[in-house]
Amino acid sequence: MPTVEIKLRRDSSLNRIIKAYTPGLPDRDIAEFLREFSSANEGIKNFNLIRKGTVVRVPARYLEKGSRSRDPKPGLAASDKKTAGLPAVDYHRELKPTAQTFPQNDPFRNSPVSDSIRTLLESLYGAVTVESGGLKFFSVGERSEISLDTSYLPLMVLNNSTVLVLDPGNILPEEIKQLVRTLWPEYTFFSYREGQDLRRLTGSLLESLGYSVYRDRSLILGGRSQLEYNADFVVYREQGDLMSSDIAIVSIAGSPGQHTPDSLVRWLGERDVNLIRMSTSENGQAEPATRAGLAKLTLTAGTRELIREILSLTGYSYATDVVLNLSDRKEYRYNLKTDFSIPAGQRKKVIELAELSEEEISLARKKGVDVACIGPGDDTKGILRKLIQLLGIIHADSPAAVSSYITPRNAKYRLLLPGIYFRTGQGQFFATDSELGQELLRDIIDPRIRIIAY
Numbered sequence: 001m002p003t004v005e006i007k008l009r010r011d012s013s014l015n016r017i018i019k020a021y022t023p024g025l026p027d028r029d030i031a032e033f034l035r036e037f038s039s040a041n042e043g044i045k046n047f048n049l050i051r052k053g054t055v056v057r058v059p060a061r062y063l064e065k066g067s068r069s070r071d072p073k074p075g076l077a078a079s080d081k082k083t084a085g086l087p088a089v090d091y092h093r094e095l096k097p098t099a100q101t102f103p104q105n106d107p108f109r110n111s112p113v114s115d116s117i118r119t120l121l122e123s124l125y126g127a128v129t130v131e132s133g134g135l136k137f138f139s140v141g142e143r144s145e146i147s148l149d150t151s152y153l154p155l156m157v158l159n160n161s162t163v164l165v166l167d168p169g170n171i172l173p174e175e176i177k178q179l180v181r182t183l184w185p186e187y188t189f190f191s192y193r194e195g196q197d198l199r200r201l202t203g204s205l206l207e208s209l210g211y212s213v214y215r216d217r218s219l220i221l222g223g224r225s226q227l228e229y230n231a232d233f234v235v236y237r238e239q240g241d242l243m244s245s246d247i248a249i250v251s252i253a254g255s256p257g258q259h260t261p262d263s264l265v266r267w268l269g270e271r272d273v274n275l276i277r278m279s280t281s282e283n284g285q286a287e288p289a290t291r292a293g294l295a296k297l298t299l300t301a302g303t304r305e306l307i308r309e310i311l312s313l314t315g316y317s318y319a320t321d322v323v324l325n326l327s328d329r330k331e332y333r334y335n336l337k338t339d340f341s342i343p344a345g346q347r348k349k350v351i352e353l354a355e356l357s358e359e360e361i362s363l364a365r366k367k368g369v370d371v372a373c374i375g376p377g378d379d380t381k382g383i384l385r386k387l388i389q390l391l392g393i394i395h396a397d398s399p400a401a402v403s404s405y406i407t408p409r410n411a412k413y414r415l416l417l418p419g420i421y422f423r424t425g426q427g428q429f430f431a432t433d434s435e436l437g438q439e440l441l442r443d444i445i446d447p448r449i450r451i452i453a454y
Contacts, residue, residue, distance in 0.1 A: 003057035012049035226416040261443040290447040315426030395422035
């Protein structure tokens with residue numbers, strides 16, 4: 001069988017070679033061409049991706065049929081002048097698409113599920129090429145050949161040379177799948193049923209692509225500030241293990257409240273965890289309309305100014321340098337000089353920037369005055385704690401207790417952050433010195449919370 005050798009100038013495929021070098025080839029001749037081409041190019045294992053520089057041998061009689069009307073074009077790397085005038089292989093031919101289309105309720109066609117599956121594959125493999133609307137031929141032997149109509153069985157070509165064949169309704173017999181997999185190991189088949197939910201589709205698809213899949217697992221990441229992510233799937237390649245492989249977690253959002261912010265996706269990526277977001281609804285991945293408020297305390301202005309800031313932020317009125325007369329008899333007089341005096345119902349709340357004796361504090365308490373003493377050794381968290389206790393504010397200060405207040409409703413994660421949660425007449429507050437970035441905190445904390453960063 002005479003052949004013409006052609007050296008490819010760029011990455012190509014068998015479909016592109018047919019389009020470029022035999023554009024007028026009738027459909028009735030395609031099967032015979034594929035048999036001859038396969039026989040002449042036994043060293044080529046993957047006809048969907050033929051690398052630049054590969055020398056392919058094209059049966060000469062088909063070139064003659066498709067090149068007679070072409071104008072000569074020099075510069076082709078070919079061993080026969082019959083190839084002159086043929087263009088470089090730089091575009092794709094879809095072979096005689098049929099009039100059939102996907103079933104209307106197919107999840108891979110014009111639906112949120114279709115977008116999510118493509119998102120999954122692109123997140124794992126990068127760019128994905130979809131081939132549909134043509135014929136794919138396989139020469140099995142001297143007496144057998146298989147053709148797939150990609151209008152019904154679309155192909156998705158991944159960047160690792162894997163070809164994923166989508167088989168809605170499990171149309172293909174298992175024997176045909178096994179024949180193709182045996183002769184062309186780069187082909188993988190994924191069967192699914194119409195109406196199958198996204199979770200089941202995702203798990204089956206990951207397993208068919210060779211991933212180890214763990215369903216409904218939690219990952220705890222971080223150090224002093226931790227985040228527990230409740231993943232629908234934790235996956236890694238089967239030939240690796242959890243210690244040596246790149247980990248991916250898949251999150252399927254059923255409502256906008258389960259959305260994972262972009263900033264959290266980046267934070268996870270910095271820790272070598274690839275978060276893949278999918279959604280069962282069109283608005284499931286919409287960014288939240290509001291973010292948590294942020295107030296940053298000025299730590300360099302001194303203790304007095306820090307207390308002013310905290311009281312103003314939390315909505316408490318106060319007076320400074322007030323002298324309280326705590327005498328209730330005419331026989332003696334007892335005055336207490338205060339740095340801050342806060343009216344709070346029937347009792348007064350006093351902040352002293354000095355130490356008082358137990359006797360002074362006890363006498364003040366008997367006279368309806370509660371005192372908090374703040375000294376030079378108190379840090380910002382200590383000052384906050386003393387003010388909260390003085391004012392009788394309900395609060396939580398362990399990460400586990402705080403978590404239920406600051407984690408957004410229906411979120412796919414749980415926050416375990418250092419700090420104090422409390423509520424006043426001005427709203428809900430979370431005072432924290434977390435090492436997480438302040439913009440990240442605003443994205444991941446419940447938007448009803450106002451963050452006090454120090």
